[in-house]
Amino acid sequence: MLLTDLQIAARNLVNHTRRNAILAAAVATVTALLVVLGGVTAGIRAAMFESATALLTGHVNVGGFFKITSGSGAALVSDFEKVLADARRVVPEIRFAVVRGRGYAKAISETQSVDQVLFGIDVRSEPVFREVVHLSAGRLDDLSQPGTVLLFEEQARQLGVHVGDALTLSAPTTRGVSNTVDVRVVAIASNVGILSSGTAFLPSETLRQLYQLKRSTTGAIMLYLEDPAAARRVAARLRGALASAGWRVMDADPRPYWEKLAGVKSEDWVGQKLDVTTWEDELSWLMWILKALQGLAGLLIGVLTVIVIVGILNTLAIAIRERTQEIGTLRAIGMQRTRVLWLFLLEAALLGTTGTIAGALAGAGISGLLNVAGIPMPEAAQTILMQRYLTLSVSFGTAAGSAAVIAAVTTFAALYPAWYAARLLPVTAMHHVG
Numbered sequence: 001m002l003l004t005d006l007q008i009a010a011r012n013l014v015n016h017t018r019r020n021a022i023l024a025a026a027v028a029t030v031t032a033l034l035v036v037l038g039g040v041t042a043g044i045r046a047a048m049f050e051s052a053t054a055l056l057t058g059h060v061n062v063g064g065f066f067k068i069t070s071g072s073g074a075a076l077v078s079d080f081e082k083v084l085a086d087a088r089r090v091v092p093e094i095r096f097a098v099v100r101g102r103g104y105a106k107a108i109s110e111t112q113s114v115d116q117v118l119f120g121i122d123v124r125s126e127p128v129f130r131e132v133v134h135l136s137a138g139r140l141d142d143l144s145q146p147g148t149v150l151l152f153e154e155q156a157r158q159l160g161v162h163v164g165d166a167l168t169l170s171a172p173t174t175r176g177v178s179n180t181v182d183v184r185v186v187a188i189a190s191n192v193g194i195l196s197s198g199t200a201f202l203p204s205e206t207l208r209q210l211y212q213l214k215r216s217t218t219g220a221i222m223l224y225l226e227d228p229a230a231a232r233r234v235a236a237r238l239r240g241a242l243a244s245a246g247w248r249v250m251d252a253d254p255r256p257y258w259e260k261l262a263g264v265k266s267e268d269w270v271g272q273k274l275d276v277t278t279w280e281d282e283l284s285w286l287m288w289i290l291k292a293l294q295g296l297a298g299l300l301i302g303v304l305t306v307i308v309i310v311g312i313l314n315t316l317a318i319a320i321r322e323r324t325q326e327i328g329t330l331r332a333i334g335m336q337r338t339r340v341l342w343l344f345l346l347e348a349a350l351l352g353t354t355g356t357i358a359g360a361l362a363g364a365g366i367s368g369l370l371n372v373a374g375i376p377m378p379e380a381a382q383t384i385l386m387q388r389y390l391t392l393s394v395s396f397g398t399a400a401g402s403a404a405v406i407a408a409v410t411t412f413a414a415l416y417p418a419w420y421a422a423r424l425l426p427v428t429a430m431h432h433v434g
Helices: 002-015 017-055 080-090 127-132 140-144 153-159 204-211 228-244 257-265 284-322 324-332 337-373 379-385 396-413 415-423 426-430
Strands: 060-067 094-108 113-121 135-138 148-152 166-172 178-189 199-203 220-225 271-278
Touching: 017 127, 017 284, 017 337, 017 396, 060 080, 060 228, 060 257, 080 094, 080 220, 080 228, 094 204, 113 153, 113 166, 113 204, 135 140, 140 148, 140 178, 140 199, 148 153, 153 178, 166 204, 178 204, 199 204, 220 228, 228 271, 257 271, 284 396, 337 396, 396 415
Parallel strands: 113 199, 148 178
Antiparallel strands: 060 220, 060 271, 094 113, 094 166, 094 220, 135 178, 148 199, 166 178
């Protein structure tokens, strides 16, 4: 029975090729646009994730705050090797872990000075960092030498320095005493949008020297998982496990560590508290970019979907008017109203499915061509989108989901015209003219 109904519906669509082709093209266009816009958003999210988890955060982070007095506070983890051992024990999903120092300092050159966010790293144990950071000058391996620093092009331009030039870093220690270290620029990297703005990397030991910290102290332990999508589940489990192991652990707070520091300084406690966060927590200040893009895409798709729905309503209304006598004949020979309703819905579903499949394939193809073309992004857009070249990420699931949504909307839009056709009285329909 279903096969017969499909054949009837397909025949009816073919008999009105021009009208249905125009409507199918509209459905395909909306689907293709939905796939492309989804690819843009997914591409930005992927670029943000790749760059951020190399430069600023792990999939899961064990950071913390250390207070010498109740009115002080610093973003530090003491006895980090014990903390890391406990984390490895309860999180077998860890692919690898890196230990990073974190801080702020004023970088002073011979001509300028700028405030910078500092990260202390061991470049030899940073595989993801090597993949994301692209040098425009210098050698990354030289960053393993003490008293060196890596800058991004923006900071190097602001400071007026090149590879081989000297800088002085000045910052207050955890005890409030100003200290300085001299460093040499050994590498300059290409900008990575807003993520690299005001950010510099230097050896962990040099950062400890600046802040006069013990070797057992660091800024954060960054854990990289086999499955990054499991970050929230792993963070929740790790938070409980560390508390059970005797560490003082802060409650979950989806904010980056630097937003929490002011609140920590006003709290009445001393000593160490650990803070477990995910990459999404540390990048919450950037999520507005994705939300804005998703909002704009949703608005555009909503407008286009309304246009398609109106087109479907008009097309089916015309089809019903042209086929009124046919409907009356079918009703007169005993076809039930539900069967008439079903046939019209089946036509709309076939039309929508054909159009959305074609649109999804076209959208995926357009996305692939745009990636191959390597369209350079304007410098202002690079800052926000964190992409040097326009990169779209389209998965089979995304394309199939877009097609399913538009096909469902198309079928739903046909419900009223189909119901109207099923309600026609046989005698009235058979005597209809025009």
